[in-house]
Structures are given as structure tokens and as C-alpha cells.
Amino acid sequence: xxxxxxxxxxxxxxxxxxxxxxxxxxxxxxxxxxxxxxxxxxxxxxxxxxxxxxxxxxxxxxxxxxxxxxxxxxxxxxxxxxxxxxxxxxxxxxxxxxxxxxxxxxxxxxxxxxxxxxxxxxxxxxxxxxxxxxxxxxxxxxxxxxxxxxxxxxxxxxxxxxxxxxxxxxxxxxxxxxxxxxxxxxxxxxxxxxxxxxxxxxxxxxxxxxxxxxxxxxxxxxxxxxxxxxxxxxxxxxxxxxxxxxxxxxxxxxxxxxxxxxxxxxxxxxxxxxxxxxxxxxxxxxxxxxxxxxxxxxxxxxxxxxxxxxxxxxxxxxxxxxxxxxxxxxxxxxxxxxxxxxxxxxxxxxxxxxxxxxxxxxxxxxxxxxxxxxxxxxxxxxxxxxxxxxxxxxxxxxxxxxxxxxxxxxxxxxxxxxxxxxxxxxxxxxxxxxxxxxxxxxxxxxxxxxxxxxxxxxxxxxxxxxxxxxxxxxxxxxxxxxxxxxxxxxxx
Amino acid sequence: xxxxxxxxxxxxxxxxxxxxxxxxxxxxxxxxxxxxxxxxxxxxxxxxxxxxxxxxxxxxxxxxxxxxxxxxxxxxxxxxxxxxxxxxxxxxxxxxxxxxxxxxxxxxxxxxxxxxxxxxxxxxxxxxxxxxxxxxxxxxxxxxxxxxxxxxxxxxxxxxxxxxxxxxxxxxxxxxxxxxxxxxxxxxxxxxxxxxxxxxxxxxxxxxxxxxxxxxxxxxxxxxxxxxxxxxxxxxxxxxxxxxxxxxxxxxxxxxxxxxxxxxxxxxxxxxxxxxxxxxxxxxxxxxxxxxxxxx
Numbered sequence: 016x017x018x019x020x021x022x023x024x025x026x027x028x029x030x031x032x033x034x035x036x037x038x039x040x041x042x043x044x045x046x047x048x049x050x051x052x053x054x055x056x057x058x059x060x061x062x063x064x065x066x067x068x069x070x071x072x073x074x075x076x077x078x079x080x081x082x083x084x085x086x087x088x089x090x091x092x093x094x095x096x097x098x099x100x101x102x103x104x105x106x107x108x109x110x111x112x113x114x115x116x117x118x119x120x121x122x123x124x125x126x127x128x129x130x131x132x133x134x135x136x137x138x139x140x141x142x143x144x145x146x147x148x149x150x151x152x153x154x155x156x157x158x159x160x161x162x163x164x165x166x167x168x169x170x171x172x173x174x175x176x177x178x179x180x181x182x183x184x185x186x187x188x189x190x191x192x193x194x195x196x197x198x199x200x201x202x203x204x205x206x207x208x209x210x211x212x213x214x215x216x217x218x219x220x221x222x223x224x225x226x227x228x229x230x231x232x233x234x235x236x237x238x239x240x241x242x243x244x245x246x247x248x249x250x251x252x253x254x255x256x257x258x259x260x261x262x263x264x265x266x267x268x269x270x271x272x273x274x275x276x277x278x279x280x281x282x283x284x285x286x287x288x289x290x291x292x293x294x295x296x297x298x299x300x301x302x303x304x305x306x307x308x309x310x311x312x313x314x315x316x317x318x319x320x321x322x323x324x325x326x327x328x329x330x331x332x333x334x335x336x337x338x339x340x341x342x343x344x345x346x347x348x349x350x351x352x353x354x355x356x357x358x359x360x361x362x363x364x365x366x367x368x369x370x371x372x373x374x375x376x377x378x379x380x381x382x383x384x385x386x387x388x389x390x391x392x393x394x395x396x397x398x399x400x401x402x403x404x405x406x407x408x409x410x411x412x413x414x415x416x417x418x419x420x421x422x423x424x425x426x427x428x429x430x431x432x433x434x435x436x437x438x439x440x441x442x443x444x445x446x447x448x449x450x451x452x453x454x455x456x457x458x459x460x461x462x463x464x465x466x467x468x469x470x471x472x473x474x475x476x477x478x479x480x481x482x483x484x485x486x487x488x489x490x491x492x493x494x495x496x497x498x499x500x501x502x503x504x505x506x507x
Numbered sequence: 508x509x510x511x512x513x514x515x516x517x518x519x520x521x522x523x524x525x526x527x528x529x530x531x532x533x534x535x536x537x538x539x540x541x542x543x544x545x546x547x548x549x550x551x552x553x554x555x556x557x558x559x560x561x562x563x564x565x566x567x568x569x570x571x572x573x574x575x576x577x578x579x580x581x582x583x584x585x586x587x588x589x590x591x592x593x594x595x596x597x598x599x600x601x602x603x604x605x606x607x608x609x610x611x612x613x614x615x616x617x618x619x620x621x622x623x624x625x626x627x628x629x630x631x632x633x634x635x636x637x638x639x640x641x642x643x644x645x646x647x648x649x650x651x652x653x654x655x656x657x658x659x660x661x662x663x664x665x666x667x668x669x670x671x672x673x674x675x676x677x678x679x680x681x682x683x684x685x686x687x688x689x690x691x692x693x694x695x696x697x698x699x700x701x702x703x704x705x706x707x708x709x710x711x712x713x714x715x716x717x718x719x720x721x722x723x724x725x726x727x728x729x730x731x732x733x734x735x736x737x738x739x740x741x742x743x744x745x746x747x748x749x750x751x752x753x754x755x756x757x758x759x760x761x762x763x764x765x766x767x768x769x770x771x772x773x774x775x776x777x778x779x780x781x782x783x784x785x786x787x788x789x790x791x792x793x794x795x796x797x798x799x800x801x802x803x
Contacts, residue, residue, distance in 0.1 A: 163559045167558045167560070167561075319668045322755050323752065462559040463559065466773055469774075476755070493578075
């Protein structure tokens with residue numbers, strides 16, 4: 016009797032063991048399942064459309080007819096990232112305004128935002144694009160992941176359509192910006208709508224109080240650090256310098272912090288000449304040492320604030336406007352928050368803020384450095400209404416509508432005609448941010464970049480939390496080697 | 508004689524009916540548990556990725572993902588963190604605390620039992636994510652704990668960053684203790700009072716009764732509960748992810764968090780599935796250990 020009881024409980028326990036454990040793991044399995052199938056159909060989609068341009072049109076028409084009937088309005092879905100402010104968000108407002116004025120009333124434009132942290136957005140997008148059931152008709156893609164998503168077959172090449180679009184061919188788009196949306200196969204996978212530059216935002220009022228120049232232009236890293244030290248000494252309640260340093264802030268940590276530092280040393284992430292990733296260099300150690308110094312001397316924000324996903328917003332929407340932060344290494348777009356309908360309206364920002372270029376490590380040529388990124392509208396390979404989506408993109412990214420978006424968002428335009436428009440140039444900092452673009456560097460257009468980038472974030476966070484630069488760099492080298500393969504790395 | 512002959516086919520028929528009734532649940536288990544597990548095993552031998560070239564073409568990479576686990580120092584630290592979290596929050600925390608509460612409640616009056624029971628159960632019925640947010644706001648920089656400290660004139664502590672592992676362990680204890688308490692309550696109620704009375708008559712102290720009579724009597728329950736709590740805790744993801752995100756650095760990165768990071772942050776689903784199998788392996792080893800010690 017007792018034995019039977021034991022056996023019974025053992026059997027139940029084993030069943031429970033698998034059940035409880037796989038409550039967690041079965042998610043992975045299921046996702047993988049759809050993933051495999053999704054990948055296949057994505058493949059078929061690209062091949063078919065690549066072969067003949069009319070393929071997409073037919074598929075679109077039959078799809079629409081089959082599912083909705085001719086009389087029904089076609090719904091064009093646009094997916095973008097909502098960082099938590101919902102209908103107050105710039106993109107939501109813009110999509111609403113543009114779709115109201117859109118002349119073709121036979122389609123309905125529907126925003127389908129993904130509310131996620133910056134890092135999660137790209138994973139969610141990738142999952143959505145894998146399947147025909149979940150892919151939107153238009154998706155906003157950060158140019159850093161565009162190449163990767165294109166290699167995965169998730170996106171529709173737009174070359175044939177672009178050829179027939181006058182705005183694209185007549186020089187309205189700045190030629191250099193087309194590079195950001197061209198994947199490694201030479202095809203264009205998106206229409207860019209903004210770009211950005213990066214530099215040092217600083218609060219002039221605080222600088223004055225600390226006895227620092229209001230027209231600040233540091234010549235090298237030491238001058239940046241010494242300004243931060245002065246702030247710490249004179250204004251102990253103020254955070255001297257804020258840089259994104261956590262894994263949770265995703266690409267912002269890689270690009271605004273690490274790459275701005277690394278490229279400032281003269282080193283790069285990827286060696287274009289040999290086509291190899293640089294896994295060991297003095298530049299890596301120097302860049303990490305800067306992060307280490309900021310944290311060791313407590314010149315940065317408390318780690319509990321900077322290591323979470325909201326860090327960027329905390330800095331630009333709270334600390335900087337409230338006079339609790341002196342210097343912020345960040346992108347040109349943060350001023351979008353301060354506009355009357357932005358997330359943190361701050362009318363005085365034009366006079367209080369300064370935007371200094373980020374100097375190179377020792378002041379070596381070209382003196383300052385910035386990285387340029389940007390976003391594009393792309394059509395997923397699994398989209399149901401590709402032609403309607405394309406027509407809407409052409410309308411949404413014409414001169415007038417692009418201008419509205421970049422002004423509202425505080426971004427830099429990718430259109431030459433908008434750049435000349437007085438309505439654009441009179442916005443504070445637009446001139447200066449555009450000027451920094453002259454020395455702009457771009458992230459490697461490699462499909463492994465997003466994976467390497469997450470290793471950068473891990474490396475920076477580990478240094479911020481006390482690991483030595485050498486140890487963190489060593490781990491980075493191992494991880495990158497594993498990702499790209501031993502034949503694709505080089506040490507300097 | 509004839510009654511025995513008649514009983515045999517009846518018994519066999521009974522076995523078959525038993526199987527029919529079981530069939531639907533077996534089918535559900537096959538589709539929703541066994542199939543994903545097999546898929547997971549399959550994908551763990553591939554380079555399945557969320558984006559990039561590998562997302563387009565699925566390739567077999569043999570044992571690469573497993574070889575990688577052996578080289579990866581984060582796997583080692585994640586296993587370590589998982590064990591610390593497991594022993595701290597499940598084996599010691601929930602188990603011991605749950606047992607103590609159940610013991611203290613024994614033979615107390617009905618109202619006392621009800622009130623204490625309800626309070627402890629509140630943590631158990633709270634959904635994991637709500638629980639995580641509650642404790643995040645408790646331990647946060649401007650959270651309740653710091654507010655209390657401040658009102659007494661102490662300086663604040665960034666709990667989630669100075670002692671992250673302790674905070675998530677406490678959170679899991681708060682969340683899960685009720686389960687152990689309920690199990691032990693039932694078990695303690697089953698201990699016949701005659702045995703304990705006999706021990707008292709023999710002159711045993713309270714401590715002796717507890718260690719020599721009560722605990723040996725409910726040993727099986729302790730082991731079963733230990734196994735259930737262990738398996739539950741091994742898979743905890745949401746609680747840690749919402750409170751610390753596995754950070755700062757990798758100080759609270761347990762295996763489920765690490766698996767998520769590999770699969771959905773680094774986009775390497777293949778490697779992620781391999782890690783999930785490692786997690787299953789650890790679960791099986793621990794279960795076998797518990798079952799073995801139950802038999803002894």
C-alpha cells in the first residue's frame with residue numbers, strides 16, 4: 016500500500032516536472048515552430064516578387080478580393096514602436112494627420128503600434144514579419160537592423176518601384192542617405208524618413224553656475240571629463256554626465272555611447288578593407304576606460320537609473336529639463352520632447368541647451384565625431400497589400416509630410432528639399448545637427464551587426480558595473496568570434 | 508472458482524476503459540507538450556535565428572550550440588545564479604518558512620488560522636507580474652522601503668542594485684511561501700495526535716517530538732513539496748525579468764533569463780533552445796535526486 020502511494024507520487028511528480036518546466040520552454044518551441052514555417056513562406060514571397068514585378072500586384076489583388084470583398088475598404092496597417100506615450104506619440108499623431116489628408120479614400124490607414132522597449136521592438140518585429148498572419152503592410156525599420164531583416168527575407172526590395180518614383184530619382188533625397196537603406200545585396204529595402212546625429216547636450220545655466228563656458232566646445236575627452244568633474248565639485252546635486260550604459264537601452268547604448276567613443280579613437284567596429292570584425296584594439300580599451308572613469312569617479316547617473324530601459328527618457332524628459340543633469344551624450348532628436356506637443360514640453364530649451372560636438376579622444380583629426388542612423392518605412396515580404404502600401408509611402412514621405420514629421424520629432428531630414436525649407440531651418444539646433452553630419456560615420460552594413468551590437472551592450476554594462484575594460488573586452492572578443500566565425504575577425 | 512474466472516476479464520475490461528478516459532489528455536499532452544519538446548530538441552541542433560541570413564536558411568550545426576555552452580562563462584554564472592536563487596528562495600525560503608508557519612498555526616484557533624492563512628495566501632494568488640511590480644516598487648530607489656528608512660532618518664539604499672539577488676529571492680519567497688504552507692498544513696493535520704501524545708508520555712521534549720516524530724512522519728510530503736517548489740522555481744522568469752532584467756551586469760541572470768536573452772535579444776533561437784534543454788536536464792537530475800531520497 017505504502018509502496019503504491021510512493022510510486023504514484025513519483026509518477027505524478029515526473030509529469031509535473033515536465034509540465035512546469037515546459038510551461039516556460041514550450042514558448043520557445045512554439046515560436047520556433049512558426050518561425051520555421053514563416054521563414055519558408057517569406058522565402059517564396061521574395062523569390063516570386065523578385066522574378067517579376069507584377070507578382071506582388073496579383074497576389075495583393077487576389078488576397079484583398081478573397082478576404083474582404085471588393086466593396087470593403089482595404090486596411091493598410093503601419094507598425095511602429097510606441098515607447099509608452101500612446102496616442103500622444105509623434106508617429107501616431109503624424110500617421111493620423113497624413114491618413115486624414117490621404118486622397119485615396121478606398122483604403123483605411125491603421126496604426127498598429129508595438130509597445131516595447133527599444134531592444135524588444137526589433138525582436139517583436141522579426142517575429143511579426145515571419146508570418147503572413149501577423150506581418151503589417153508597412154513597418155518602421157531602424158537602418159541598423161534593416162540589412163539583417165532584408166537578409167532574412169522579411170522585407171520587399173523596392174528598387175523597381177523606386178525607379179518610377181520621381182522624388183527618388185530627381186535628387187530630392189540626399190544621396191548619402193540612400194546608403195542606409197541599401198542592404199549588402201545592393202537592393203534598397205526602405206524609404207528613409209529621418210536621420211540623426213549625436214553629440215553632447217549641455218545645460219548652459221548649470222555650466223554658468225559652475226563657472227564653465229556657456230559656449231562649450233571640448234577639444235578632447237579629457238576636457239569633457241574635466242568639465243564633468245567641475246560640475247560634480249561645484250554642483251554636487253547635479254548629475255555631471257549621462258550616457259546610456261545598460262543592456263536595457265539596447266542600440267542606444269551601442270551607438271550613442273560606445274560607438275561615439277570608439278570611432279572617436281580612430282578605430283572602427285568593422286574593417287571594410289578586409290571585411291572583418293575588429294575584436295581587439297587599443298580603441299576598444301580606450302572607449303571602455305572612458306566608461307570606467309565616468310563610473311569610478313561617480314560622474315555619471317546612479318546605476319539604478321541608467322541600467323533600465325527607460326534610461327534615455329529619464330535623462331532627456333526629466334533630468335535635463337529639470338536642471339538635474341549637466342551633460343548628456345545623446346542624439347539630435349531629444350529636442351522633439353520639448354516641443355509644445357512633445358512628451359516633456361520645455362519652451363526655454365532653445366536658450367538653456369547647448370549642443371557641442373563630441374570630440375575625438377585626443378583631439379586628432381577630424382576633431383569631432385558623430386554617427387548617423389535613421390529610420391525607414393519598409394514593406395514586409397509577407398505584407399498583404401503591397402501596392403496600396405507603396406502608394407501610401409510615396410504620399411507620406413513627400414516633401415510636405417516628411418517635413419511635418421521631422422519637425423515634430425526633432426529629427427534631421429533625409430530630403431534635400433526639406434533641408435532648404437525655412438520652416439525646417441528655423442527650428443533650433445537643426446542647422447548645427449546637420450552640420451555635424453559632415454563627419455558622420457555609419458554603422459557597418461552587415462547582417463551580423465545587430466548580434467554584435469548586443470555584445471557591445473553587454474560589454475559596456477559590465478564595465479559600468481565594475482568589470483575591468485580588459486576583461487570585458489576579452490569576453491567581447493570571444494562572443495563576437497563565436498557570432499561571426501574565426502575567419503571573419505581581425506585583431507589590431 | 509467460477510467467481511475468479513469471471514473476475515479476470517472484467518478486470519481487463521476495466522483497464523481498457525481506464526485508457527479510453529485517459530486518451531483525450533494524452534492527446535493534449537502529445538500536441539502541446541511532447542511535440543514542442545521534440546521541436547526544441549530539433550532546433551537545438553540548428554542555427555535557427557530571428558533575423559539575418561540564418562533566419563532564411565536553417566542549417567544543422569551539429570553539437571555547436573552545446574559546445575558553445577561549455578565555453579560560455581555566462582552559462583556557468585547563470586547556472587550558479589539559478590542554484591543560488593533556487594536554494595535561497597525555494598529550498599530554504601519557501602520550504603522552511605512555509606513549514607514554520609504551518610507548524611505555528613497548528614492547534615491554534617480557527618480565526619487565527621484564517622487570518623494568517625489569508626495574508627500568506629495573498630502572495631500566492633497575486634499574478635507573478637503584479638507581484639514583481641509590487642516588490643519592484645517596494646525595493647525601488649524611491650520605493651516604500653526607502654521611504655520608511657527615510658522617515659526614520661536613515662539614508663536610502665539602491666536595493667535592486669546593491670543586493671539584487673537578495674531582492675529577487677525575497678520576492679519569490681513572498682510570492683510562493685503559501686504553497687508550501689498549505690501542503691505542510693495538510694500534512695501536519697494528518698499526523699495522528701496519539702503518536703505525539705505517546706511521545707509526550709515517554710518524556711520527549713517539544714524539539715524531540717518535532718525532529719524525531721513529526722518530521723519523519725511527513726518526510727514524504729517534504730520531499731514531494733521540495734520537488735514541486737524546486738521545479739516551479741527553476742522556471743521563474745517574469746519575476747526576475749520585471750524586477751532586475753537579469754542585471755545589473757549578469758548578477759541575477761538565471762538560466763531562463765539567459766535563455767530569453769540569447770533567443771530574443773541576441774536573436775539566436777537555436778542557442779536559446781539548447782539552453783532550455785540544459786534547464787530541463789537540471790530539472791530532471793534534481794527530481795531524480797528527490798525521488799531517490801524519498802525511497803530511502
